[in-house]
Amino acid sequence: MAAKRTLLNPVDSQVGSRMRARRLVLGISQEDLGKAVGVSFQQIQKYEKGANRIGASRLQKLAHALQVPISYFFEGMGVGTSDTESDDLMAFLATAQGLTLAKGFMRIKSPIVRRRILEFVASVADD
Numbered sequence: 001m002a003a004k005r006t007l008l009n010p011v012d013s014q015v016g017s018r019m020r021a022r023r024l025v026l027g028i029s030q031e032d033l034g035k036a037v038g039v040s041f042q043q044i045q046k047y048e049k050g051a052n053r054i055g056a057s058r059l060q061k062l063a064h065a066l067q068v069p070i071s072y073f074f075e076g077m078g079v080g081t082s083d084t085e086s087d088d089l090m091a092f093l094a095t096a097q098g099l100t101l102a103k104g105f106m107r108i109k110s111p112i113v114r115r116r117i118l119e120f121v122a123s124v125a126d127d
Contacts, residue, residue, distance in 0.1 A: 008050045008051065009050065009053070012052070012053050014090075015047075015050070016047050016048040016050040016054075017048070017050070017091060017094055018072060018075070018090055019048055019062060021090055021093045021094040021099075023048075023066060024093075025102075025103075028065075030044040031044075033062075033065060033066075037062055038061070039058070047062075076090070
């Protein structure tokens with residue numbers, strides 16, 4: 001018997017990716033988010049991977065728990081257009097490294113230090 005191969009829906013993947021990014025920014029575990037909306041942490045994992053679709057009422061609960069409007073999950077999804085830079089940014093922020101970098105950068109108060117870090121990153125990226 002051949003293994004069943006499931007194709008992920010791009011909308012479900014986008015919603016899940018943005019859900020994960022927001023959860024990580026807030027420092028909420030999958031288990032705690034699941035409890036807040038009445039599902040298991042395994043279900044949260046499936047939502048974040050885009051493997052399972054999220055119903056409207058559950059999406060509303062997730063938006064409330066993550067302190068965002070429902071539209072947050074769909075930002076950057078133009079009709080008939082592709083915003084790969086935005087998608088790449090959200091994917092990066094959904095990683096532990098991306099989140100750590102973003103949080104650390106936000107804690108830097110000096111505009112001069114921030115500018116120097118940006119210049120350094122730009123110079124390294126050009127290599």
